[in-house]
Structures are given as C-alpha cells and as structure tokens.
Amino acid sequence: MPLADLMAEARARDAADPLAPFRARVIRPEGRIPLDGHSLGLLPRTTPARLARVAEEEWGQGLIASWNRAGWIEAPARIGARIAPLIGAAPEEVTVCDSVSVNLFKLAVAALRLRPGRRVLLLEAGDFPTDHHVAESAARLMGAEVRAVARDGIADALGPEVALLLLSHVSYRTAAVHDMAALTAAAHAAGALILWDLSHSTGAVEVDLGDADMAVGCGYKHLLGGPGAPAFAFVAWRHQAALDQPIAGWMGHAEPFAFEADYAPAPGVRRLLAGTPPILALAALEEGVALVAEAGPARLAAKARALGDVLIAGLEAIGCPDLRLVSPRTGRGAHVTFAHRHAWPLVRALDAAGVTGDFRAPDCVRLGVSPLGLSFMDVVRAAEILEEVLASGAHLRPEYRAVRAVT
Structure with missing residues (x-):
C-alpha cells in the first residue's frame, strides 16, 4: 500500500x-516522533508534581514520619499489587525492588537452591546479554553451569539436569514472543523451574504468567517509571515459603525493626527485598504504573x-x-x-x-x-x-x- x-x-x-x-x-x-519507548518510556504528566510533593512535603516536612504517614514502607508491595494484573499474577505474588539484573540474580540462585542435584541453567542463545551475565555469575556461585541453545531447540534441551529455564518473553532484538504457556509446561514436565524476563512485555504485550514459577520485569520501558526505575519480581505462591534468595537484607527480614542479629526471612514475596526502598524512584514508577493500568x-x-x-x-x-x-x-x-x-x-x-x-x-x-x-x-x-x-x-x-x- x-x-x-x-x-x-x-x-x-x-x-x-x-x-x-x-x-x-x-x-x-x-x-519529535519518539520511537524509543522500548528503551525508555515517555514521562507521564502527573510525575513531576508527584515527585515535587514527595520531595517537598513528604521528605521536606514529614521526614522519617513519612515512612508510615505517607506509606513509604508499603510502596514495594503497593506498586507490586498494581503491576500484578498486568502480568496475570495475584497481588501477593509481586513486589518492586532493585533492578532487573539484581532480581534475576536473586531468583536464579533461589531456583538452584529449590532444585538440588540439578546443576544447569538453560538460556536462549542470543538473549539479552545481562541475562547471560547474571546466569553465569549465579552458576559460579552455586557450582552450576549455563547452557545456551538456539530458540528452536529450547524444549529439546530440557533434561533431568536442568534446574532453571531463563527466557525473555519478548526478544530485545527481534521482538519475537515466546509461547509462555507451552514453554512453562515443557519446563515443568522436565522437572525444571522457569523464570521469565518480562522487560519488553509488561505494559505493551498481554502477559498471563499462569503456572510460571518466577518472573522479573523492568519499570522504565512500557511502565513509564523513568530512567533506572526500580524493577519488579514475581514468585508464585507455591514457592514463597521455601524461597532462599542470596541477598539477605534488613527489609527482607521478618521483623526489620527488631534489629535482630540473626536473619529470619519475611513471609511471602517480601523476602525478596534487601535494602531500603528508593522512595523518589518508586513514586515516579507508581505514576507510570497507574497510567498503564488505567489504559x-x-x-x-x-x-x-x-x-x-x-x-x-x-x-x-x-x-x-x-x-x-x-x-x-x-x-x-x-x-x-x-x-x-x-x-x-x-x-x-x-x-x-x-x-x-x-x-x-x-x-x-x-x-x-x-x-x-x-x-x-x-x-x-x-x-x-x-x-x-x-x-x-x-x-x-x-x-x-x-x-x-x-x-
């Protein structure tokens, strides 16, 4: 035409x-015609005023009282609950914290710990380099190995030695979309867990995690959270009680303000938290997520x-x-x-x-x-x-x- x-x-x-x-x-x-939202999303009009309010009123006037009065302490769970319907998850299965890379590392290690005796992390060859870098680092820590296979050979490569299949739902290069349900079922049939990277999906592609075990996604592309926005992480209910992630920080503690010397993981997905939440960045992300959810x-x-x-x-x-x-x-x-x-x-x-x-x-x-x-x-x-x-x-x-x- x-x-x-x-x-x-x-x-x-x-x-x-x-x-x-x-x-x-x-x-x-x-x-300008901005055809780069797959790399950095546009700025919601409400975000500058929200950031000003958080900085000038909540921080400037409220100081530490804002952790409770302004709901800062609840922000990771609150925003995670807003993201959950966008990916076909329950509100209690999603939290917001850290970056995609950090969350990938935490969940890759946790997956290996959930599958003792299996020592292979399986990836798609040519997937986003960070996913490979993080998988290699997790494998070194856990005495495992990474195998990268061609896209059409993923299902055939699932064997009894595979602990985790890590895949990007949407290819960062070609935009090709994996059949999430089919590959999740194939991983489970082989006794492996599956971890989906939703960085190029959430907010632009329909996602239903279904029976998936774990997922991560980024906040600065289609969720409009701004440069370096915090990421999100999903862990299915059935894995949360046994999840043993490697970064044991105080915000992931069962009683963070008891200041106990020994670590006791928080119940549920909150155990994925580590350090203090970045409140200004979370406020910007919350505006973007609200707009996407409304659409x-x-x-x-x-x-x-x-x-x-x-x-x-x-x-x-x-x-x-x-x-x-x-x-x-x-x-x-x-x-x-x-x-x-x-x-x-x-x-x-x-x-x-x-x-x-x-x-x-x-x-x-x-x-x-x-x-x-x-x-x-x-x-x-x-x-x-x-x-x-x-x-x-x-x-x-x-x-x-x-x-x-x-x-």
Missing part, C-alpha cells in the same frame, strides 16, 4: 483509537500490534531493497526491527530528522511502537521520513558514519 494511502488509513485509525486521550497524558519532546493491558497490546503492522507496511511501501524486516509479522512485541547495511548512520540521520529509534549491532534499527504515547499518524510519518532520508542519502554523510556511541 502506498504511503499516501497508509496516511489516510492512519487518520481513520486515530479517530477511532480508544487510547487516543492518553497521548495528552504523557510529555513528548516537541517536534488496560488488552487495549495496550492490541494497539501495539496494530501500530507495528502499520509501521511494517510503511517500511515495505518505501520499496528499498536494502531494508530487510527482522521482526516477525505475527507474535511480535512492541518494537519493529529491520536490518540495513548502514544501520548505525541511518539511526543518526533519522534522529537528526526528528525520529528517535535505536541501533543494535551489527546492522539493526529498532523502532518502538509504545501504544500510550503514539498515534498511527506518527508511525506512518516516521516511514515517510525514513524514505526521505534514504532518498537524499543523508545517512551517508561523514558526520553520521564517524563515531558509534551508545543509543
């Missing part, structure tokens, strides 16, 4: 979009799929033989990846033209289609700008090709 026809279709879709009012409830950089996971997922479909149609309408779609057409998360031999300078040229995406080595451009802050017109216009950049050769300018930086 030509881009002009796609633009007319986008206008009609935007007019009928039930999430259209939410675009006014986030802050967008003026003059609803089903509506968000449906719009993300539709935005991705329109973007793919726009890329194909350009008709450039150097563009190759990497993402699947179906079973896709909230970003679209395509390959181009000049991917890095192309990302920089797009940025100069007002479209923010990102680059993944060696030759991939990722364009996020976060459903809360984008319109269908946005993604078609991004395709038009891409066509203009390619036609003009702007991406071949020396200033865009020279230095590769973090994006």
Whole structure:
C-alpha cells in the first residue's frame, strides 16, 4: 500500500483509537516522533508534581514520619499489587525492588537452591546479554553451569539436569514472543523451574504468567517509571515459603525493626527485598504504573500490534531493497526491527530528522511502537521520513558514519 494511502488509513485509525486521550497524558519532546519507548518510556504528566510533593512535603516536612504517614514502607508491595494484573499474577505474588539484573540474580540462585542435584541453567542463545551475565555469575556461585541453545531447540534441551529455564518473553532484538504457556509446561514436565524476563512485555504485550514459577520485569520501558526505575519480581505462591534468595537484607527480614542479629526471612514475596526502598524512584514508577493500568493491558497490546503492522507496511511501501524486516509479522512485541547495511548512520540521520529509534549491532534499527504515547499518524510519518532520508542519502554523510556511541 502506498504511503499516501497508509496516511489516510492512519487518520481513520486515530479517530477511532480508544487510547487516543492518553497521548495528552504523557510529555513528548516537541517536534519529535519518539520511537524509543522500548528503551525508555515517555514521562507521564502527573510525575513531576508527584515527585515535587514527595520531595517537598513528604521528605521536606514529614521526614522519617513519612515512612508510615505517607506509606513509604508499603510502596514495594503497593506498586507490586498494581503491576500484578498486568502480568496475570495475584497481588501477593509481586513486589518492586532493585533492578532487573539484581532480581534475576536473586531468583536464579533461589531456583538452584529449590532444585538440588540439578546443576544447569538453560538460556536462549542470543538473549539479552545481562541475562547471560547474571546466569553465569549465579552458576559460579552455586557450582552450576549455563547452557545456551538456539530458540528452536529450547524444549529439546530440557533434561533431568536442568534446574532453571531463563527466557525473555519478548526478544530485545527481534521482538519475537515466546509461547509462555507451552514453554512453562515443557519446563515443568522436565522437572525444571522457569523464570521469565518480562522487560519488553509488561505494559505493551498481554502477559498471563499462569503456572510460571518466577518472573522479573523492568519499570522504565512500557511502565513509564523513568530512567533506572526500580524493577519488579514475581514468585508464585507455591514457592514463597521455601524461597532462599542470596541477598539477605534488613527489609527482607521478618521483623526489620527488631534489629535482630540473626536473619529470619519475611513471609511471602517480601523476602525478596534487601535494602531500603528508593522512595523518589518508586513514586515516579507508581505514576507510570497507574497510567498503564488505567489504559488496560488488552487495549495496550492490541494497539501495539496494530501500530507495528502499520509501521511494517510503511517500511515495505518505501520499496528499498536494502531494508530487510527482522521482526516477525505475527507474535511480535512492541518494537519493529529491520536490518540495513548502514544501520548505525541511518539511526543518526533519522534522529537528526526528528525520529528517535535505536541501533543494535551489527546492522539493526529498532523502532518502538509504545501504544500510550503514539498515534498511527506518527508511525506512518516516521516511514515517510525514513524514505526521505534514504532518498537524499543523508545517512551517508561523514558526520553520521564517524563515531558509534551508545543509543
């Protein structure tokens, strides 16, 4: 379909979009099309005032009394309970703490302790590097080993020696989505536990953890919690009483204010806590989670799929033989990846033209289609700008090709 026809279709879709009012409830950089929400979500309009209130009133005036009066001490559980419906979990199975990497480490070690005699952590080859790094560290600590297998060989690699299967639900590179129910069942049939990384899922893809054992997810992408926002962790009810995580901090103690020398883990998922909760960061995350929860996971997922479909149609309408779609057409998360031999300078040229995406080595451009802050017109216009950049050769300018930086 030509881009002009796609633009007319986008206008009609935007007019009928039930999430259209939410675009006014986030802050967008003026003059830009932000296709990077899969990396850092937009700022909810309520967040600056919330942070000011927490800083000036709760901290400035309330001081330590705010741990109780302002509900600071309850924030990890309270926000976890708001996230739970977004991932198909019970409120008492989710808490907010630390980072994805720290939570992965805690749960990987705990999983090995729950499966004594099994010494293998199984991962998908090419999954997000942090997941591999953390798994290797946990394995060294526990005298285990990490095995990474191709995507189509995961089920066959599940054997009696596997303690834990660790997978990203949505691929950070291609946006391909795993069949969560099928792989969870396969892991359990082999006697293994499963740990899902929901970093590219929560808030953009429908998630039902079902019989899953454990999960982690990040707060700064589709949950709009801001840069470095705290992560969340899920542990199924049936594992909580036996969960032995390796970072025994005072906030995970059964009686943290008894100041006992010996450690006694808190009941339930609260035992995953370690240090003092970061209240300012939690306040920002709570605003983002509230907005996402109001929009609803089903509506968000449906719009993300539709935005991705329109973007793919726009890329194909350009008709450039150097563009190759990497993402699947179906079973896709909230970003679209395509390959181009000049991917890095192309990302920089797009940025100069007002479209923010990102680059993944060696030759991939990722364009996020976060459903809360984008319109269908946005993604078609991004395709038009891409066509203009390619036609003009702007991406071949020396200033865009020279230095590769973090994006």
